[in-house]
Amino acid sequence: MKRGQAYRWGMGMAGLLAWRNLAHDRSRFVVTLVGISFAVVLIAMQLGLFLGFSDSATNVIRHTRADFWVVPKGSRNFEITMPLNERELYLARSVPGVAHAEALLVQFAIWKKPGGGDESVLLVGSDLNTGLAGPWDIVAGHLEDLRRPDTVMIDRLFAETLGVGALGTTVEIRGQRARVVGFTQGIRSFTTNPWVFASYRTAQHLTQFAESETNYVIGTFEPGADPLRVRDALARILPRTDVNLSEQFAARTRDYWMFATGAGASVLVSAVLGLLVGMVIVAQVLYATTVDHLPEFGTLRAMGAPRAFIYKVILSQAVISATLGHLPGITVSLLLAKASESGAALVLVPPSLAIGLFGVTLAMCVLASVISIRKAMDIDPAMVFQR
């Protein structure tokens, strides 16, 4: 970096001094940057996993174009279901402001692979006519194929697990024969049980569910209706259920899987550990750099440099380290996130996280430089004469 550049960045001679002091000991600077990048990757992966888990935990709810969800009272998530009487569906339809309501079936089932072996799957049966719920991102076959009896779709991610090599494979679900007629791409599940999509009728048949029972009632509001008001009206008429707006049910499901089970907390703890490790590394190196240049800080103090100038030098060291450490770290993180798209665990690093992490890195480096600032301010300017 030339002096002109440091100037254009508005860092002045303090910035130049900071940059040169860092660059002076090249190998230590490289170690610092590797350390910061490593911390960034660690934090990004853990937070990315958290976002990926959240995404997987709610993807089916979020891709359902319903405005409201009527769920059995006390239901805390989408996957572990309880029965709901079909009567609730008819009652829901009678509420003013409800444009449409339909039933949704979600059941665990045992899937027998063609080559032998069992897998536990989550079967989702929905009304194909409205297309409110059901599979999306279909990469092989057509939604219409599900209208034929005992046909299902699965995700490519799970094809191997489920022993399905190609379309048309016949398997057994709860002892009934079913045929795979389509593949989706990228529909993960938090529970790791593969999703199996079918028409409502097929799902009812495969699970031998009673005609009078279902799991959820989902639906849409009339255009212009007040969502909260209609929701409350539904709740009054359906006292044995919980009525949620779509986002509420997604949030509830996410909170259950991420926090009630501790899965989210553990990745967040790892992220915090990454932050602490990063901070210790940065603090170490900034401290060592400052100690190495202590006589120069003494000279500055003797010359009469204001405290602000010395803060600026040390904080510039922190900002430069943060910036140069964040860049490679976030690049590696984005590549890893990209690679995770075809893997079992999704790591999501959206732009907001990448930018937010720069803030975190900056804060980490600035905090880590506090001890260095104290060291530099404690020195007696008279020391410059004592040699």
Add this chain to the structure above:
Amino acid sequence: MSEPALEARGLTLVYGSGETAVRALDGVDFQANAGEIQALMGPSGSGKTTLLMILGCLLHPTVGEVRVEGRLVAGLSNPALARLRLQRMGFIFQSYNLFPALTAEENIQVALELKGHDLAEAPALLELVRLGGRLHNFPRQLSGGEKQRVAIARALAGDPPILLADEPTAALDSINGRAVVKLLAQLAHEQGRAVVVVTHDPRVGDLADRIVHIEDGRIQC
């Protein structure tokens, strides 16, 4: 007659306390005038550096008062003292104390920026110490004498009326030492600065307008 640039009266300085107390200065009066170079000489441990630090407002005397250009410094806060040093004084050290990671030009620019001067003044200052061609050299690429001249150019940044130097020639051979002393004398005589040089070096004595001898913390007549 105008105010002396620096004036000290009855300076006593005691380091530490109790049994280990050291009386480094004992009732010292001192004066430095614009246009004059003074040599402060005396045996090791006699209190030369201590006096220079008090004159440079880096150390408060135990007893006595210091005036800089007529202004009493006793009541000033630390930031005010720092401003006073920055604006009115230039310091030159035995071990140069350049910033090793900055070039000669940049070393001077740090001082220029601190003093609120244009960074473009640096080449002229280096020209003044006859190092116009070494703008982009780092301290490690310069000889001891050249480093001390860069340090002098840095002390001259912002045009301070007072220059304080502690053993500026101690690390230099006789030719380089002489060149540095000549430069300091020139800065006093031709540019009207008040220059105080602490030294063991008789060559400095030869060129100084006045020699102050100090022994056991007392000025000898």
